[in-house]
Amino acid sequence: MKPRPIVGRALWQTLAMWMLPTLLFLMTAGLVLTVKSLREVADSAYDRSLAGAIRAIDLRISTESGGIGIELPYPLFESFQATADGEVLFRVSTSDGLVQIGDALLPPPPALRTGQIAFYNASYFGKSIRVGAFMRPLDPPLYGATEGQNLIIEVAETTGSREAFLRTVMERTMLRDMGAVIAASLLLALGLHAGLKPLRALRERLDRRSSDDLRQVDPAGLPREVQPLVQSLNRLVDRHRLQGEAQRRFIEDASHQLKTPLAVLNAQIDLAAQSDDPARMREILNAMREITGRSARMTSQLLSLAQARNAVLWGDGVHDPVAVPEILDAVVRLQIGPARQRRILLEVEADDTMPQIRAPEDMLFEAISNLVDNAVRASPRGGRVILAAHRTNAATLIEVRDFGPGMPPDLLQRFAAGQRFVSSARATSGGSGLGLAIVQQIMRSMGGSLTLANGTDGGFSATLNIPDQKLKAN
Amino acid sequence: MRLLLVEDDHELAGWLVQNLVQRGIQVDWADDGRTAESRALSEDFDVILLDLGLPSVSGAQLLAKLKAGGNDTPVLVMTARDTLAQRVALLRDGADDFMGKPLAIEELEARLHALIRRSHGRARGIFSCGPLTYDQAGQRFTLDGQSLSFSPREHAVLRLLIQKQGDPLSKQQILDRLVSMESDLNPEAVEVIVHRLRKKLGEAAIQIVTLRGVGYLLEAEGELS
Numbered sequence: 001m002k003p004r005p006i007v008g009r010a011l012w013q014t015l016a017m018w019m020l021p022t023l024l025f026l027m028t029a030g031l032v033l034t035v036k037s038l039r040e041v042a043d044s045a046y047d048r049s050l051a052g053a054i055r056a057i058d059l060r061i062s063t064e065s066g067g068i069g070i071e072l073p074y075p076l077f078e079s080f081q082a083t084a085d086g087e088v089l090f091r092v093s094t095s096d097g098l099v100q101i102g103d104a105l106l107p108p109p110p111a112l113r114t115g116q117i118a119f120y121n122a123s124y125f126g127k128s129i130r131v132g133a134f135m136r137p138l139d140p141p142l143y144g145a146t147e148g149q150n151l152i153i154e155v156a157e158t159t160g161s162r163e164a165f166l167r168t169v170m171e172r173t174m175l176r177d178m179g180a181v182i183a184a185s186l187l188l189a190l191g192l193h194a195g196l197k198p199l200r201a202l203r204e205r206l207d208r209r210s211s212d213d214l215r216q217v218d219p220a221g222l223p224r225e226v227q228p229l230v231q232s233l234n235r236l237v238d239r240h241r242l243q244g245e246a247q248r249r250f251i252e253d254a255s256h257q258l259k260t261p262l263a264v265l266n267a268q269i270d271l272a273a274q275s276d277d278p279a280r281m282r283e284i285l286n287a288m289r290e291i292t293g294r295s296a297r298m299t300s301q302l303l304s305l306a307q308a309r310n311a312v313l314w315g316d317g318v319h320d321p322v323a324v325p326e327i328l329d330a331v332v333r334l335q336i337g338p339a340r341q342r343r344i345l346l347e348v349e350a351d352d353t354m355p356q357i358r359a360p361e362d363m364l365f366e367a368i369s370n371l372v373d374n375a376v377r378a379s380p381r382g383g384r385v386i387l388a389a390h391r392t393n394a395a396t397l398i399e400v401r402d403f404g405p406g407m408p409p410d411l412l413q414r415f416a417a418g419q420r421f422v423s424s425a426r427a428t429s430g431g432s433g434l435g436l437a438i439v440q441q442i443m444r445s446m447g448g449s450l451t452l453a454n455g456t457d458g459g460f461s462a463t464l465n466i467p468d469q470k471l472k473a474n
Numbered sequence: 475m476r477l478l479l480v481e482d483d484h485e486l487a488g489w490l491v492q493n494l495v496q497r498g499i500q501v502d503w504a505d506d507g508r509t510a511e512s513r514a515l516s517e518d519f520d521v522i523l524l525d526l527g528l529p530s531v532s533g534a535q536l537l538a539k540l541k542a543g544g545n546d547t548p549v550l551v552m553t554a555r556d557t558l559a560q561r562v563a564l565l566r567d568g569a570d571d572f573m574g575k576p577l578a579i580e581e582l583e584a585r586l587h588a589l590i591r592r593s594h595g596r597a598r599g600i601f602s603c604g605p606l607t608y609d610q611a612g613q614r615f616t617l618d619g620q621s622l623s624f625s626p627r628e629h630a631v632l633r634l635l636i637q638k639q640g641d642p643l644s645k646q647q648i649l650d651r652l653v654s655m656e657s658d659l660n661p662e663a664v665e666v667i668v669h670r671l672r673k674k675l676g677e678a679a680i681q682i683v684t685l686r687g688v689g690y691l692l693e694a695e696g697e698l699s
Contacts, residue, residue: 336642348686349686
């Protein structure tokens with residue numbers, strides 16, 4: 001069982017993660033700014049009516065009697081109070097504090113400049129109030145005053161109504177913003193749903209396909225963003241189909257290879273059935289055994305070839321390090337029996353201290369074993385087969401050398417031209433000629449190569465070139 | 475010779491039995507792993523001929539069970555899938571020999587006899603290779619019936635070689651096994667010992683083959699191993 005693949009974050013989560021915090025931030029900032037400017041606007045509007053009240057009081061102040069006389073503008077106050085929806089307070093005083101008319105308990109004003117109205121917030125018995133204050137010189141000064149006096153007029157109102165106004169505005173803004181967020185989320189969900197619809201349709205189309213349907217996926221009608229995906233998918237499908245075809249060709253080749261000996265056997269049986277001579281019969285039977293032996297070997301080689309191909313298809317390319325001299329030693333021990341039957345010497349030339357290489361041990365063993373098998377078959381009785389390994393800059397070379405008759409030049413040329421090996425002239429003495437095809441396939445799976453050459457003074461050498469595996473970053 | 479054939483394919487089994495019986499071998503046949511197991515444990519066979527692809531209990535499982543249970547009847551495994559990984563697994567599980575299918579009866583017979591000879595010899599402590607015989611109990615070598623005398627080192631090396639027939643022994647392997655005897659041995663000393671052994675074996679139909687880069691192999695002349 002493979003571990004479950006780690007599923008990436010859902011698309012809507014990613015989008016929401018980016019979108020919602022940004023939206024919320026923008027809306028909060030907008031709200032803060034709105035409230036700030038609204039407060040300013042509200043203050044200036046309300047302050048104007050405070051200023052109006054101050055001027056009305058100011059006009060009604062008389063000092064002709066030597067004291068201060070005020071005729072309070074009650075109708076104004078009433079209408080003012082009605083619009084302000086709260087309490088209205090006032091105080092008229094002199095700057096030296098000798099005269100105070102109105103609410104004496106209003107907090108003292110800050111430093112004022114004559115002729116200008118100042119507005120400020122203050123607190124009156126726990127209630128927050130807005131105060132407008134105006135100062136002007138008294139001319140003439142009051143009776144008994146020793147120096148010039150200033151008159152201060154303060155008008156205050158409770159801020160309940162403007163707070164209520166602000167609250168209403170804030171609530172509405174927040175409601176509107178919340179609505180916008182919800183609408184955006186809905187739009188996001190809808191958009192995702194609609195945007196992914198072609199993908200779902202594509203998936204359904206693929207799911208509905210029969211398992212052997214390797215036609216290309218039609219990209220028509222799919223959004224532009226999905227086109228590259230479809231193209232990749234089609235390339236994959238193509239590779240799959242090519243591999244399937246290769247597989248079918250392989251099976252055809254294989255069944256052809258197996259049919260031929262069966263046909264030979266059939267002919268031999270027919271011949272034997274006609275023969276009355278026991279000696280002739282025995283001769284035919286011996287010939288038949290040779291055929292079965294050869295096809296048995298061929299079958300197992302076909303199996304190896306299929307395995308080597310599978311290794312190319314399914315291998316993950318990550319291997320443990322293996323020691324080449326140890327593999328050579330193991331191959332020799334496996335092949336020593338057949339070799340010694342014909343008194344052939346197997347020799348190894350390898351430095352035990354050579355660095356280990358990263359390669360699929362089974363496959364490498366199979367490749368070398370096939371080369372040695374070929375070499376033993378090609379060697380004359382009492383011959384010699386040498387397995388040698390050495391290093392070059394960034395590769396390991398493994399050579400199997402025999403002192404047999406070598407390979408016909410036209411076959412070598414065909415090999416150099418990159419032709420597939422299906423059968424070869426080395427298929428004599430029981431070989432099917434598939435051995436080299438297996439080795440080639442294995443070398444391809446390892447990114448290496450197989451080089452064949454006849455020796456200058458006779459014999460044959462097959463060399464595996466295995467490049468050092470680059471460490472993959474995965 | 476009494477043989478237990480474990481093979482589920484009735485056609486192949488039928489022909490194999492006929493062939494083996496014709497060659498004077500007494501054959502009992504079991505067509506599934508469970509029967510084979512109980513028979514192998516309760517009866518006395520000289521050798522078991524085991525097919526790997528069996529229903530219910532696989533051949534490999536059966537082999538592992540038998541060997542784990544200490545049954546020392548030699549087992550020759552017949553296999554259709556003749557891959558390296560399988561060979562390695564079979565040897566690890568204790569198969570004494572294996573042959574790929576289809577098998578030639580003559581080769582099968584030769585191997586069966588060799589297996590039985592080896593297992594009987596091992597049981598009695600007698601190892602032989604062509605004309606050379608080693609009696610473990612008496613610690614004695616005889617060549618063509620003539621007693622041979624060796625120095626302790628020569629004796630030890632030749633004993634290793636005859637006990638490991640068919641498998642080359644490297645100098646290092648020989649040194650590792652002799653190190654308990656002597657500590658001043660080096661690879662050159664092994665060469666000298668082998669040289670002396672060759673001299674003493676002389677013209678007999680047996681030889682110590684040098685496989686350069688691999689090791690030494692004791693081998694009877696004319697023998698098909």
